[in-house]
Amino acid sequence: MKAIHITKSGGPEVLQLQETPQPSPTENQVLIKVKAAGVNRSDIITRQNTATYGKGSPTTLIPGLEVSGEITEIGSALKDKKVGDNVCALIADGGYAEYVVVDSSHCLPIPEGISLTEAAAIPETVFTVWFNVFHLGKLQPGEKLLIHGGTSGIGTTGLQMAKAYGCETYSTAGTEEKVEFLKNLGVDHILNYKKEAFEEVWKDEEIDVILDMVGGDYTQKNLEILNKKGRLVYINGMKSSDVNISLRTIMAKNLTLTGSFLKPQTDEVKTEIAQQVEKNIWPMFHSKKIKPIIYKKFPLAEAAEAHRLMETSEHIGKILLVMD
Ligand SMILES: NC(=O)c1ccc[n+]([C@@H]2O[C@H](COP(=O)([O-])OP(=O)(O)OC[C@H]3O[C@@H](n4cnc5c(N)ncnc54)[C@H](OP(=O)(O)O)[C@@H]3O)[C@@H](O)[C@H]2O)c1
Numbered sequence: 001m002k003a004i005h006i007t008k009s010g011g012p013e014v015l016q017l018q019e020t021p022q023p024s025p026t027e028n029q030v031l032i033k034v035k036a037a038g039v040n041r042s043d044i045i046t047r048q049n050t051a052t053y054g055k056g057s058p059t060t061l062i063p064g065l066e067v068s069g070e071i072t073e074i075g076s077a078l079k080d081k082k083v084g085d086n087v088c089a090l091i092a093d094g095g096y097a098e099y100v101v102v103d104s105s106h107c108l109p110i111p112e113g114i115s116l117t118e119a120a121a122i123p124e125t126v127f128t129v130w131f132n133v134f135h136l137g138k139l140q141p142g143e144k145l146l147i148h149g150g151t152s153g154i155g156t157t158g159l160q161m162a163k164a165y166g167c168e169t170y171s172t173a174g175t176e177e178k179v180e181f182l183k184n185l186g187v188d189h190i191l192n193y194k195k196e197a198f199e200e201v202w203k204d205e206e207i208d209v210i211l212d213m214v215g216g217d218y219t220q221k222n223l224e225i226l227n228k229k230g231r232l233v234y235i236n237g238m239k240s241s242d243v244n245i246s247l248r249t250i251m252a253k254n255l256t257l258t259g260s261f262l263k264p265q266t267d268e269v270k271t272e273i274a275q276q277v278e279k280n281i282w283p284m285f286h287s288k289k290i291k292p293i294i295y296k297k298f299p300l301a302e303a304a305e306a307h308r309l310m311e312t313s314e315h316i317g318k319i320l321l322v323m324d
Pocket residue numbers: 039040041042124128149150151152153154155172173174175178213214234235236237238239260261262263310313314315317
């Protein structure tokens with residue numbers, strides 16, 4: 001089969017289309033003929049740091065954390081799936097390929113009204129938002145949620161999920177075009193962080209949960225605009241992961257500071273997230289309250305172009321790689 005390999009650490013040019021052996025499912029896995037694969041910011045970090053990832057293991061050199069496609073083979077122990085089923089799935093790596101194997105319990109049916117290609121944009125963002133905003137952040141209907149980087153894949157998904165859950169939504173973005181897009185998406189409060197300081201504009205808003213991927217000097221500012229018993233959840237520190245904060249702010253308001261990486265969670269945790277999102281979030285797709293936002297699709301062979309686009313941060317929503 002053909003797959004994109006990270007041939008060494010470096011820029012997008014190290015992503016190369018190569019022939020590689022097709023994987024075989026173990027007893028609890030399925031083999032998926034991939035229709036489309038989602039591109040995620042984490043793939044860029046993996047590409048830049050391949051030297052420090054799973055040395056010597058060829059499968060770790062094929063990036064890709066989510067796919068959609070058709071099941072073409074099932075493990076001997078499986079009863080709940082059959083050849084021919086269309087699914088989308090969260091995977092640890094290997095998505096930029098014509099075929100990938102995945103634990104059956106990390107596959108979900110394609111939501112009604114969503115095409116097989118579009119479904120590749122769903123697993124990584126929905127799983128991440130569910131685990132961080134709803135599980136760790138304990139967001140409740142009627143509460144206020146702020147997501148920084150609102151037009152990211154994570155932001156466009158998380159803001160829609162929170163709105164459909166009955167929450168008031170806040171977000172920041174870096175251009176007027178992105179601000180306009182978020183308004184049309186139904187986000188309640190948006191500001192262009194290059195023109196206005198969110199910690200000033202929203203200082204009296206008493207926000208309950210903040211999902212942040214920026215870190216650095218945002219951290220203390222986030223703590224300051226949180227409500228009593230507010231929760232600040234980290235999924236990255238794109239500005240910096242080393243931060244200066246005042247513990248006094250946390251103690252004065254009984255705040256919780258937490259965060260997680262999805263990829264290293266155990267298979268059991270990922271299975272539990274899959275069950276929770278199918279029960280709680282899939283109905284929101286069915287009722288058309290939420291939808292994947294796709295910015296651009298590239299053929300598999302143009303994965304380097306897809307990474308170049310993501311690195312410009314011009315995109316709004318998800319970038320996909322699509323098979324022939
Ligand atoms: N912990 C986890 O398990 C986990 C899982 C998935 C994703 N993530 C993280 O969540 C974030 C979003 O992921 P994604 O795939 O949705 O990314 P994405 O679509 O590439 O979006 C990232 C956006 O963040 C904004 N941004 C703000 N500050 C930035 C900075 N200093 N450098 C670059 N961009 C900045 C940019 O929009 P503006 O133009 O508005 O600035 C950019 O479009 C990433 O940081 C990713 O690593 C973490």
